[in-house]
Amino acid sequence: MNVSLLATEPITGHPGFLENLAYQSVGIMVVLTSLGILLLCVTLLGRFLAVPAPAASASAAPASAPAGADSCPGASGLSPEVCAAITAAVSEVLGTDAAIQSIRPIQPVPPTNPFLQAWSVEGRRQIFSSHNLR
């Protein structure tokens, strides 16, 4: 449906400075009014539809695996940062109900033939480079 244009007087040719200034002021007011109304609506929207803040999961995460190296189950050698990162990753992927029983470092991979290792590195490189990351 075509709607009649704004009630503003059309501007044409070479208007005088003051007329143009008034015209631009109305334009900025139109923009700010549009965005201002949107601001009010979005703020109200947030009141009703906002999802719970991650504080809830953050509070749940320590219950599963309390922060701190000493309380990091089964991994006394881990720094609190690494423990927190693992806990957050588990919480994000498996949900806040997941509980970490223990964290064990993976055994070091036995040394392999450097020639074969180069092949696997190249294979991984090709797989990763085949994805168009955005």
Added chain:
Amino acid sequence: MLQDYFDFFKLTGFPSITWQMPLMWGVVVVLLYLAVYKGFEPLLLVPIAFGALLANLPSVGLVNEPAGPIVSPVAGIVQAIHVKPGEYFEEGTLLAVIEWEGAPTEIRAHARGQMTVAHVAVGDRILAGAILASSYGAEPGGLFYYISRGIEWEIFPPLIFLGVGALTDFGPLIARPITLLLGGAAQIGVAATFLGATLLGFTVGESASIGIIGGADGPTAIFLSAKLAPHLLPAIAVAAYSYMALVPLIQPPIMRLLTSKKERLIRMTSLRPVGKTEKLVFALLVTILCILLVPAATALIGMLMLGNFFRECGVTERLVKAAQNEIINVITIFLGTSVGMTMTGERFLRSDTLLIIGLGIVAFGVATAAGVLMAKFLNLFLRQKINPLIGSAGVSAVPMAARVSQVEGQRADPNNYLLMHAMGPNVAGVIGTAVIAGYYIATVVR
């Protein structure tokens, strides 16, 4: 034999080379260098530059119009008709003369063909757009005659907006809606440049098209100038995309000049997560509100939010992928080359072009400053302060302008991460630019 050799030379493109063409080849080389070796907006500058190269070669069958209705571009009285029905004419043949208030306008053939029917007679009074005669030609129009209809009929910019909407996450804006005002403030650059351009003698349609460069939104700039000042389209498109690429050079000095060290160190609180329903309602809300307030922005806002709704609804995965990839990529090629095709030497090598490029940088500078100053102004009232560096992202240029805020923020404090906060004003700038473009379309009379 030698004569045949020289006769053949006349059939080559060399005799058709004009003095503007080599100069434009130089412009093309500069644009290609910036795109390929400096990485300045290569996705757009490469097709634009290549299109400009094709436009400045004596090409055949690329942009020629097909024979068809001969339309009068002006209103007036038919003074003379030089070709009768049944007669053949070449491209450029004088067909008729229309006079209005003592000023004659010559109507020349845009293609080779045969006149079939004359619709007017000498002495008839006609309106602009009236069909003077029908003609027939065996040659179809050139490839880019048809492709460039996408700009003339304003099809490409809204389709680009569909892709932009499908690629844009409005989450940061919804999480901190106050940043909408930063996107609005940046439009002051558009208005100020409009004002400056009219003082320099441009008409209001031209000034609106030049001012919108400050919105740093290429599709909107093309959309508006195609409507209000199509003859300035090449210069405006090149200025808009070049300056968008130069955002990391243009904005930082202005940002540093307008902010204190203390302000640059402000750390903003983490953004709250935004749910799917909130994003969907936001897309509908923006569509309804903006179109109700500025109906002339319907094509841009409508397609932007349609693309965004595709993205957020989660049930149109194939459509999102098409909008994010195939559609936007294909249209970008067509848009870029069509814009480049308009960059003929006769249209581009004018003093107006330099003036437009100069005004473009003013538009960018004022828009950046207005965004930063609006953030400082809002801080007078806000409990949770905004780092004014994110105000500069109110110019659209998604996501370069937001990245500039991030880099400048980290220059002051390496542990301050402003990127996601700056995305709010950045996407608000897209909406703001579309709204002010709609205002100009609605109120400016060409």
